[in-house]
Amino acid sequence: MREVNLSDPLIYVLDMAVFVGIFSILALSLNLEYGFTGLANFGKVAFFMVGAYTSSILANIGFSYLVCIAVATLVAGFVGLLASLPALRLRADYLAIVTLAFGEILRFVFKNEDWIAGGVNGITVPSAIYIAGITIRTMMLIQLAIVYATLILCYFIAQTLVNSPYGRIIRAIREDELATQVLGKDVFKYKAQMFMIGSAMAGISGSLFSQYVRFIDPYTFEPILTFTVWMMVILGGPANNLGAILGAVFVQALERGARIAKDYLLLPVDPHNLRVMLIGILIILILMYRPQGLLKESRVKTPALEVSSKWRKRS
Amino acid sequence: MAETILKTVNLTKAFGGLKAVNNVTLTVKENTITGLIGPNGSGKTTLFNTISGVYKPDKGEIYFNGERIDGLSPHKIYAKGLARTFQTPRLFQQLTVLDNMMLATRNHPGDKILNVFFKRREWGEQEEKLAERALEILEIVELDRFKDTPASELSGGQMKLLELARVLMTDPKMLLLDEPAAGVNPTLARRIFEKITQLRDELSLTFFTIEHRIEILLEHADWVYVMHNGSIIAEGKPEEVVKNKIVVDVYLGEA
Numbered sequence: 001m002r003e004v005n006l007s008d009p010l011i012y013v014l015d016m017a018v019f020v021g022i023f024s025i026l027a028l029s030l031n032l033e034y035g036f037t038g039l040a041n042f043g044k045v046a047f048f049m050v051g052a053y054t055s056s057i058l059a060n061i062g063f064s065y066l067v068c069i070a071v072a073t074l075v076a077g078f079v080g081l082l083a084s085l086p087a088l089r090l091r092a093d094y095l096a097i098v099t100l101a102f103g104e105i106l107r108f109v110f111k112n113e114d115w116i117a118g119g120v121n122g123i124t125v126p127s128a129i130y131i132a133g134i135t136i137r138t139m140m141l142i143q144l145a146i147v148y149a150t151l152i153l154c155y156f157i158a159q160t161l162v163n164s165p166y167g168r169i170i171r172a173i174r175e176d177e178l179a180t181q182v183l184g185k186d187v188f189k190y191k192a193q194m195f196m197i198g199s200a201m202a203g204i205s206g207s208l209f210s211q212y213v214r215f216i217d218p219y220t221f222e223p224i225l226t227f228t229v230w231m232m233v234i235l236g237g238p239a240n241n242l243g244a245i246l247g248a249v250f251v252q253a254l255e256r257g258a259r260i261a262k263d264y265l266l267l268p269v270d271p272h273n274l275r276v277m278l279i280g281i282l283i284i285l286i287l288m289y290r291p292q293g294l295l296k297e298s299r300v301k302t303p304a305l306e307v308s309s310k311w312r313k314r315s
Numbered sequence: 316m317a318e319t320i321l322k323t324v325n326l327t328k329a330f331g332g333l334k335a336v337n338n339v340t341l342t343v344k345e346n347t348i349t350g351l352i353g354p355n356g357s358g359k360t361t362l363f364n365t366i367s368g369v370y371k372p373d374k375g376e377i378y379f380n381g382e383r384i385d386g387l388s389p390h391k392i393y394a395k396g397l398a399r400t401f402q403t404p405r406l407f408q409q410l411t412v413l414d415n416m417m418l419a420t421r422n423h424p425g426d427k428i429l430n431v432f433f434k435r436r437e438w439g440e441q442e443e444k445l446a447e448r449a450l451e452i453l454e455i456v457e458l459d460r461f462k463d464t465p466a467s468e469l470s471g472g473q474m475k476l477l478e479l480a481r482v483l484m485t486d487p488k489m490l491l492l493d494e495p496a497a498g499v500n501p502t503l504a505r506r507i508f509e510k511i512t513q514l515r516d517e518l519s520l521t522f523f524t525i526e527h528r529i530e531i532l533l534e535h536a537d538w539v540y541v542m543h544n545g546s547i548i549a550e551g552k553p554e555e556v557v558k559n560k561i562v563v564d565v566y567l568g569e570a
Binding site for chain 2: 021036055160161164165166167168169171172174175176178180182183184192299300301302304305306307308311
């Protein structure tokens with residue numbers, strides 16, 4: 001991670017805000033796949049990684065930030081579609097294993113194939129928004145604006161999708177795949193589309209991430225990152241987009257909070273270890289006492305709901 | 316005189332050496348409730364599965380509305396207006412009763428991902444129409460007050476009614492019901508059949524239904540077929556069938 005200037009506490013806050021935004025997009029993407037469609041994607045990090053590497057390589061060639069983001073999104077979405085074609089034919093538990101392995105395999109490719117992006121040495125990313133004389137604080141504010149504009153766009157896309165007849169079908173697939181099929185829906189097509197959209201969103205997030213931290217290597221993308229995103233979704237509430245973002249805020253607050261605590265406070269335990277324990281306890285408590293997460297599943301909001309609310313039982 | 320809506324001719328379906336459906340020839344008249352009774356394992360559900368296209372018949376023909384349908388896929392038979400329900404309802408548990416109903420529609424513009432974003436008005440209008448229709452059907456089966464309840468919170472009998480209502484969303488002409496009143500108490504079973512009778516009269520639907528309770532069929536069915544070891548052994552008005560000597564021997568037992 002980049003070094004931050006300890007003399008400016010605001011930097012910590014901005015840094016945390018940027019990470020919250022980046023991970024909110026990831027959490028939204030997993031929520032679409034798992035929360036709504038029931039696809040257990042344990043390879044989330046793979047598509048985040050594809051987005052990050054694509055963006056970094058393009059930035060090094062000299063493409064503009066916008067092109068980097070756009071192409072990273074498309075490439076991640078395409079890789080998602082390719083991966084989904086064989087994987088989605090499997091039963092849910094096998095899907096989890098296959099996607100997990102896919103992420104690791106991809107990471108090893110980036111690690112061992114030096115010519116792609118420096119292998120274990122990683123790749124530095126030239127800043128797209130650096131101008132001579134700009135302060136770190138201003139740069140971070142610009143990053144923040146870009147990240148949150150993207151988050152709002154992703155949230156809008158996710159909300160539009162789930163509050164539509166389409167969103168009703170993907171929830172039905174999660175509930176009972178066979179029954180959905182019997183009602184004449186092409187289940188495989190819906191699953192593949194959701195996997196692709198989820199992967200593309202992870203790609204956007206990866207692109208923003210690489211441009212923010214300005215250096216990536218294969219160790220950035222270990223499987224634990226996938227599980228961090230899962231924690232966000234489970235904590236916040238599967239099948240609730242606001243919940244996913246809330247989960248991202250929560251987990252990132254603990255993560256970044258531990259960093260700040262380490263720099264500023266003298267504690268008898270390492271705050272990083274404390275954080276891991278806290279998250280573990282939190283997950284157990286949530287699963288025991290509030291398995292639906294902080295926010296419960298949102299309803300399908302379409303014009304049908306208005307018709308329904310006006311319905312009076314005629315006597 | 317009522318027209319024939321469904322006809323099977325010498326229908327046979329075997330599994331290995333066992334002829335589950337053996338040379339069955341029967342007709343169902345339009346706008347009737349036709350019952351199918353018979354001991355367990357006599358081939359009733361296999362007959363339904365063969366008619367609805369889940370199984371391909373080994374021999375024989377099936378005509379629906381004068382059109383030959385044997386060998387067609389279930390999806391196509393469904394599209395022709397011959398729908399069916401299952402012995403155990405398959406509902407979407409976490410979704411509301413209304414959402415369960417709304418899922419049973421075909422060719423909804425909002426089912427396509429691009430339309431969701433770019434043809435919002437078109438699918439919005441369709442949603443309103445469908446919701447209206449769903450609520451009307453729910454009202455008939457008296458489930459409209461549960462419209463916002465998740466399906467998992469309904470009772471067993473209500474789930475049966477919801478499945479029946481859901482299949483009506485596709486505007487079928489005829490319904491194959493596999494024990495619509497199985498596992499529900501006698502009062503509710505009677506109510507389900509009262510609803511079926513009401514649907515026959517109000518929506519001019521035709522029902523072909525498997526049912527074990529002969530007293531219900533006596534009250535509601537227009538015609539009854541009795542199946543035994545894969546064959547039709549008797550048919551007639553329900554009050555005649557119960558007096559039939561063979562039927563009493565193989566199925567009903569001495570009273």
